[in-house]
Amino acid sequence: MFFASDNWAGVHPKIAESLTSHASGYASAYGTSDQDKRIEEHFNSLFEREVSVFFVATGTAANSLALASVARPGGVTLCHYEAHVTADEGGAPEFLTGATRLLPVEGGHGKIDSGALAKALSGFDTPSVHHGQPMAVTVTQATEAGTVYKLNELDEIAALTKAKNLPLHMDGARFANALVALDATPAEMTWKRGIDILSFGGTKNGCWCAEAIVFMKPEMAKEMPYIRKRSAQLFSKTRFISAQLEAYLDNGLWLEMASHANTMADRLRAGLQSKNTARLAWDTQANEVFALLDKTSAERARTKGARFYDWSIPRENPYLVGEDETLVRLVTSFATTETEVNQFIDVV
Amino acid sequence: MFFASDNWAGVHPKIAESLTSHASGYASAYGTSDQDKRIEEHFNSLFEREVSVFFVATGTAANSLALASVARPGGVTLCHYEAHVTADEGGAPEFLTGATRLLPVEGGHGKIDSGALAKALSGFDTPSVHHGQPMAVTVTQATEAGTVYKLNELDEIAALTKAKNLPLHMDGARFANALVALDATPAEMTWKRGIDILSFGGTKNGCWCAEAIVFMKPEMAKEMPYIRKRSAQLFSKTRFISAQLEAYLDNGLWLEMASHANTMADRLRAGLQSKNTARLAWDTQANEVFALLDKTSAERARTKGARFYDWSIPRENPYLVGEDETLVRLVTSFATTETEVNQFIDVV
Amino acid sequence: MFFASDNWAGVHPKIAESLTSHASGYASAYGTSDQDKRIEEHFNSLFEREVSVFFVATGTAANSLALASVARPGGVTLCHYEAHVTADEGGAPEFLTGATRLLPVEGGHGKIDSGALAKALSGFDTPSVHHGQPMAVTVTQATEAGTVYKLNELDEIAALTKAKNLPLHMDGARFANALVALDATPAEMTWKRGIDILSFGGTKNGCWCAEAIVFMKPEMAKEMPYIRKRSAQLFSKTRFISAQLEAYLDNGLWLEMASHANTMADRLRAGLQSKNTARLAWDTQANEVFALLDKTSAERARTKGARFYDWSIPRENPYLVGEDETLVRLVTSFATTETEVNQFIDVV
Amino acid sequence: MFFASDNWAGVHPKIAESLTSHASGYASAYGTSDQDKRIEEHFNSLFEREVSVFFVATGTAANSLALASVARPGGVTLCHYEAHVTADEGGAPEFLTGATRLLPVEGGHGKIDSGALAKALSGFDTPSVHHGQPMAVTVTQATEAGTVYKLNELDEIAALTKAKNLPLHMDGARFANALVALDATPAEMTWKRGIDILSFGGTKNGCWCAEAIVFMKPEMAKEMPYIRKRSAQLFSKTRFISAQLEAYLDNGLWLEMASHANTMADRLRAGLQSKNTARLAWDTQANEVFALLDKTSAERARTKGARFYDWSIPRENPYLVGEDETLVRLVTSFATTETEVNQFIDVV
Known part of the structure; x- marks a missing residue:
């Protein structure tokens, strides 16, 4: 992941x-x-x-x-x-x-x-x-x-x-x-x-x-x-x-790889939106997803091997992140697999 | 070549x-x-x-x-x-x-x-x-x-x-x-x-x-x-x-490749020294050979496909190059073959 | 002025x-x-x-x-x-x-x-x-x-x-x-x-x-x-x-000159505070005074020969300047005279 | 001097x-x-x-x-x-x-x-x-x-x-x-x-x-x-x-000052040329004079208060300076007086 x-x-x-x-x-x-x-x-x-x-x-x-x-x-x-x-x-x-x-x-x-x-x-x-x-x-x-x-x-x-x-x-x-x-x-x-x-x-x-x-x-x-x-x-x-x-x-090949990455991001967004423990921070169109995870889920995902970075709160929306939440960035690539995405959604 | x-x-x-x-x-x-x-x-x-x-x-x-x-x-x-x-x-x-x-x-x-x-x-x-x-x-x-x-x-x-x-x-x-x-x-x-x-x-x-x-x-x-x-x-x-x-x-591997390149340069030096139409400009120890070719041989070698650069006359030896000569640099590498070297010596 | x-x-x-x-x-x-x-x-x-x-x-x-x-x-x-x-x-x-x-x-x-x-x-x-x-x-x-x-x-x-x-x-x-x-x-x-x-x-x-x-x-x-x-x-x-x-x-001499400049600024501040058509933008301690002049007074002062610059509204106080006001900077120096200060206060 | x-x-x-x-x-x-x-x-x-x-x-x-x-x-x-x-x-x-x-x-x-x-x-x-x-x-x-x-x-x-x-x-x-x-x-x-x-x-x-x-x-x-x-x-x-x-x-005024400086340099050149213990290193046209002084005269001049710098031997004339000589630069200015020049020529 x-x-x-x-x-x-x-x-x-x-x-x-x-x-x-x-x-x-x-x-x-x-x-x-x-x-x-x-x-x-x-x-x-x-x-x-x-x-x-x-x-x-x-x-x-x-x-x-x-x-x-x-x-x-x-x-x-x-x-x-x-x-x-x-x-x-x-x-x-x-x-x-x-x-x-x-x-x-x-x-x-x-x-x-x-x-x-x-x-x-x-x-x-x-x-x-x-x-x-x-x-x-x-x-x-x-x-x-x-x-x-x-x-x-x-x-x-x-x-x-x-x-x-x-x-x-x-x-x-x-x-x-x-x-x-x-x-x-x-x-x-x-x-x-x-x-x-x-x-x-x-x-x-x-x-x-x-x-x-x-x-x-x-x-x-x-x-x-x-x-x-x-x-x-x-x-x-x-x-x-x-x-x-x-x-x-x-x-x-280049567009094929990009298309794959974007599709994986779509899948990730869709999966996260169906969760109680996560919400999208804002809508994205390319191969990055910004999500607000509750801190326990973020912690759990990392423990189970998921790798992702915390992200800075945007200036234009200082109250975006709830007290128990973390803003994280999730990036997909040509190499991302559906399995990785599914696994991630499962552990969150 | x-x-x-x-x-x-x-x-x-x-x-x-x-x-x-x-x-x-x-x-x-x-x-x-x-x-x-x-x-x-x-x-x-x-x-x-x-x-x-x-x-x-x-x-x-x-x-x-x-x-x-x-x-x-x-x-x-x-x-x-x-x-x-x-x-x-x-x-x-x-x-x-x-x-x-x-x-x-x-x-x-x-x-x-x-x-x-x-x-x-x-x-x-x-x-x-x-x-x-x-x-x-x-x-x-x-x-x-x-x-x-x-x-x-x-x-x-x-x-x-x-x-x-x-x-x-x-x-x-x-x-x-x-x-x-x-x-x-x-x-x-x-x-x-x-x-x-x-x-x-x-x-x-x-x-x-x-x-x-x-x-x-x-x-x-x-x-x-x-x-x-x-x-x-x-x-x-x-x-x-x-x-x-x-x-x-x-x-x-690195030393093997360098050794090969140096050996090819040795071979090139030896070959050139045996020629009437070429002499070494100075002695070298690594994978470069500097030679004085007579202009006709240099021209002929290029016509036959040899690729090499002319070189500047060194400051410390301004009279190094004779009137009908060209100072050239010949560089060997891991990829240089004996055949290339032999061919070059032949055409010079 | x-x-x-x-x-x-x-x-x-x-x-x-x-x-x-x-x-x-x-x-x-x-x-x-x-x-x-x-x-x-x-x-x-x-x-x-x-x-x-x-x-x-x-x-x-x-x-x-x-x-x-x-x-x-x-x-x-x-x-x-x-x-x-x-x-x-x-x-x-x-x-x-x-x-x-x-x-x-x-x-x-x-x-x-x-x-x-x-x-x-x-x-x-x-x-x-x-x-x-x-x-x-x-x-x-x-x-x-x-x-x-x-x-x-x-x-x-x-x-x-x-x-x-x-x-x-x-x-x-x-x-x-x-x-x-x-x-x-x-x-x-x-x-x-x-x-x-x-x-x-x-x-x-x-x-x-x-x-x-x-x-x-x-x-x-x-x-x-x-x-x-x-x-x-x-x-x-x-x-x-x-x-x-x-x-x-x-x-x-240096402290004397600075002291004079600061005193002239004090005098300017005091004079402006006594005016209906001007207020201090914030308190200052050295040789600069920042004032909010109503636009007509600012204009008039300039017409009568006063020279000063408009100033940017500070980020931390975006609503500082009223609709009919201008924020101006007034700088005094060793050369500023009481007469200049008095004249300025008069024309504002 | x-x-x-x-x-x-x-x-x-x-x-x-x-x-x-x-x-x-x-x-x-x-x-x-x-x-x-x-x-x-x-x-x-x-x-x-x-x-x-x-x-x-x-x-x-x-x-x-x-x-x-x-x-x-x-x-x-x-x-x-x-x-x-x-x-x-x-x-x-x-x-x-x-x-x-x-x-x-x-x-x-x-x-x-x-x-x-x-x-x-x-x-x-x-x-x-x-x-x-x-x-x-x-x-x-x-x-x-x-x-x-x-x-x-x-x-x-x-x-x-x-x-x-x-x-x-x-x-x-x-x-x-x-x-x-x-x-x-x-x-x-x-x-x-x-x-x-x-x-x-x-x-x-x-x-x-x-x-x-x-x-x-x-x-x-x-x-x-x-x-x-x-x-x-x-x-x-x-x-x-x-x-x-x-x-x-x-x-x-600027040309007057430059003219004075150049004239003082002329005077210096003329004076040095008349000396046994000095010769001009090369001819100059502006307000600098380059002279070869014999080392004793150079030393003596300095002792008597003359201030001047030694100069590098020019590349194009490596044998310019004799064994007992020093190449020095003498610069005149708007402020140089005839007395200074005369004194210098005397002590050399």
Whole structure:
């Protein structure tokens, strides 16, 4: 019963196989091989336009270097207050962008509230060196709270950023889970909505280590080769990334895995709602479930081998958690089985 | 005939196998799993002392973060003028150490000359904010020039650094090749010589991506977890590194691969020396051969499919290359075959 | 009627005189002259202990470099949410500390609430690379809200920081105004309370440009000479700073000027309280007054030549400002005259 | 007999007077006052075009922030190997540009050799992330070696930088001395030659602290306000800079002072050449003289109160200094008197 995080799972067998099949032979290094280029081109068809793709080591790197590509002196990036960039990346976005800032914006259930964003942006309407200058807005899709921005919600945010001439970044650590939840295409969920740069995450969805920064407008990526190298994020044997992505994207494996994870989350939600000892903290659409367990059940589940993390009470709902309750996060993945879900519901 | 670089090769089948065997199951993320800890402990026995080990994404990251761990304001790291840190890492050591400097020191065939080092260090004997302060010395073993520091040569350098109370770092991107060349143990070639921090490279020697920073004195690594995270170098599914290293270190596979690569280089050297149309530029001990080919042979070899890079004329020997000659670098790896070597010698 | 800021005033005639008297003659540069050393020694007697003093160009530099001296990778500095470092320094503290973070803490009227601080610090009790590590706490004395921490309030904060083994910094841009308000000695308001590093500001209190970082424990300042130089904050003709400070500290001129400024603020407060068209927003103790003016009076005052800034509504009191009111900040200085104050009260 | 540096002198009485005359009254802060704007406009007429001017605290800041304004990831600035930026600024240019690099180029007597520059630039003709990308060329006028680039020498360098589309920066710490030596106008020695950004130094030539960055094309300065603020180089009471510059530029005082300094250097050169115990190390044109004194005379001069620094033997002339000789630098300033010069020549 492993619901701690989707990065506790290993890799899909087809991805392991693909790696093995690329083990022999020579290929030019540092992303210049035919194999690497083939995968990059695959992203063009995936996104239905010419994009510019950069593999990096971690999701934190993808986010940080995406922001580095639009960094300005005294720059400020607006994000949700629970966004991974501000809450969980140990200062990497600040460090790798040359000491720009993150400005947390309010909003329920992991989504930036567009009113709050408009207000925060208006704080920069009168330029002032004392307060810095806005450099980007970033949204997380699916969010840290397991929710998914609807397409029109992305449109609203994009309208605000475009009005200020700011680039819009999407942290897609759980991009596939969001796509499946919305039944949208990559193009529909990104540049058709106004997303300029995407952190395309594969690791949480069945790869070992496959993260890419995707620039929807290649001209915005001019400095990226240098940004990536100076941040020590340019692999020599890039094949080991592209081989993973080859299998990942082949025949829709990625969407299949995400779909499975989301379905397991649905099952978990449904199961928990039928319990007296548990209730959903809020509704979610992707592969995360947030539940309020009574403390005894949470304790019992852990004793019986369930692994999951306690979660912080959201700012916008300080009285969410009852006295005898614990707020927990349950994450499903491509590897989650129905048996695990059933077992968990049973022990709670 | 692929002699361009050892990072053009793929991975050893046993390493691919190991990865596959760890594909299923759950493990806690960010380097905290039992598997990760087991490999870290293996480094203790490998180095015959308690060491502190940090996996990172690239050799450039290993070098840069090793130096970041000893960075000081206005800091200066002394290195050979051809060292990878100064010649080939796109400014990553400077960037990831918070803008410290590299000070190139002279020396023949990739090795720091101890006299030149003593002189360079003495430049800091009178403290001056205008000139910065020394923070580390770094040596590359095997060097970029294919040579290997003898143990007593390392002693000489270590004596100089200890006299100034400076940490000594070793860039071991080709650590195994050097070990094999010297027939030394990891302990003998590192802390017994005065090395404080090692960039332990596996990628160039048959891994996909396996680089580790090894602190010989764990107390020097106190800030490293934060340094690594802020540099976006902390993998979530760390298993994929430790699984590689498990196979790499098992049963001496790593030394076997390095030994093979070195032997292929020996063979290449021997073959070239028997030629009229080629001569060795200088003697090497690890898996790189530097040769002066006459331009026609170099051209012919390339036409027939040989892949290798031209190399810069070393500062200390400006008249090395004859008018009709080209200086080339030939790198062998675990994957190099005798057939490749024979073929190359034939076409030259 | 200039109440916009104390940095709109010029310099006290005695300071101008002192500069002129040092115009001729030679002195060794970069802070090494006898004159510079004499002033540094004066700080020892001022603070009743051996301190280490570094002149820098601006208050922002003093704060930023003070924090740089205690910076750690992934470091987080806790400050009041309205503190100058986070609200008004254009990202300099982040930039000059190598991309550390500022974590705003709540508290009324510009003062960190010790309960909120305790809670924020406890967030780091379980070390986590994802969240960074605490590196310092900073208080502003007098605060941005014109209030002054009482000595026992400083004790409370110091107790919390010492318990976590964290350095405590004081932004003393208005240090003299606070001293006078508390009728305390420099020692009593700093190291006797647990302050480790002080930004000692002279500019706002009658100097042209005289800011110093004072380390209460000189051993904490070991890297400062290099930190200051790499930040381009080491003046060559340091005399021009020490000459200002010579006059500033001579015969208590600095306290006299601060006392005058505070008295003018008292007079302003008293005058406003007697008005129907104005009320104090909160009580202040130093040289700033925050008032709620009805919009017509504010407008009228401006038309008649009064200069002052509107101020943000404090988070802790969102309903402070009535519909027809404006919250304004009024700052007095050594140069403020009774006539100015009277005139202002008349026009409001 | 003070020949250690021109920054050992104080200020010209007229500059002290000007400061005093601006001591009273109010002026808006942070460079927004009428006084500041008037001086900025004066630069327009001085340079015979619309320029953009930024006051900063030190010459090191002027150089570092000028380069920060053209910084690129993995950026490399080419400079003379003895340039102040690389030899004497404690890593500030690297730190304040976000960890870019300086690449020293050879050349005799402090001047970049255009052939060496062409070769160094050609090293970037094939873009490579491993080697970084060129971002600027910087020249020092007058040079650290007391020489002055002729206008056509600047043209040669500018032609090379323009061909690579690189900005050209001039470190004008001794700008006035060079102007006087060449009998050129500011426009002729800067933008008419292809200089894009100038560090305009007043401190070494009779000011307390007056350094400005001058952008010949204001559109290149768009990010500078933020760059300056994040580097803590924005003074609040900017008047104290502009008041100095007002007197400095008034009625040609600056050129008068530079002319005096240069004349004193001429006198020193002439005097030394007439000596048996001294010879000029090389010819100079501005306010520095480099002399080879026999060791006894150097010793005697110091005993009798002469202050001057020993100097490093230039790379291009390793056999310059005889066994019994010392290479010394003698710097004159606006404050140097004929008596000092005569005395010095007498004691040598």
